[in-house]
Amino acid sequence: MTDPNCIFCKIAAGHIPSFKVFEDDVVFAFLDIGPLVTGHTLVIPKAHYPTVMETPPEVLSAINARIPALSRAVLAATGAKACHVLVNNGSEAMQSVDHLHYHILPRKPGDSFRIPWNAGTLDKASGSSLAESIKSELAR
Numbered sequence: 001m002t003d004p005n006c007i008f009c010k011i012a013a014g015h016i017p018s019f020k021v022f023e024d025d026v027v028f029a030f031l032d033i034g035p036l037v038t039g040h041t042l043v044i045p046k047a048h049y050p051t052v053m054e055t056p057p058e059v060l061s062a063i064n065a066r067i068p069a070l071s072r073a074v075l076a077a078t079g080a081k082a083c084h085v086l087v088n089n090g091s092e093a094m095q096s097v098d099h100l101h102y103h104i105l106p107r108k109p110g111d112s113f114r115i116p117w118n119a120g121t122l123d124k125a126s127g128s129s130l131a132e133s134i135k136s137e138l139a140r
């Protein structure tokens, strides 16, 4: 379950150096080499899955089980009280490395990091129609 051309597979295997902060049988966590904020940390499965859409639930469970302690440790080490935990899935969603990774991004008051959050509106007709579409996809 590794991809010989994948940089995160190589990092998880120890073939490429990283600032590792945690490792167990399933999960590997290390500092992002291009931090958006101080403490920017990546949490990955050791096995190669491109996005959450292909990742088995038990692997996602193992990652998620580690997220609280990892997030607390990153916050304590950086003196932050808040963080984003986010996953980019697919190039349109700004994913650049095709090996699933959770970003932990600590936030502090007055920091310069911004996520454009241009909220739209959801009207009754399109909300209802969209919810029905998603429900019927789930029922397939």
Ligand code: AMP
Pocket: 007, 018, 031, 032, 033, 034, 035, 042, 087, 088, 094, 095, 096, 097, 098
């Ligand atoms: P994404 O855009 O969600 O795919 O994020 C990929 C992240 O991987 C970026 O934040 C990069 O800075 C980070 N990254 C790429 N190569 C390395 C590396 N060798 N070590 C640590 N982080 C890396």
Ligand code: ZN
Pocket: 002, 003, 006, 007, 008, 009, 010, 047, 048, 049, 098, 099
């Ligand atoms: Zn990989």
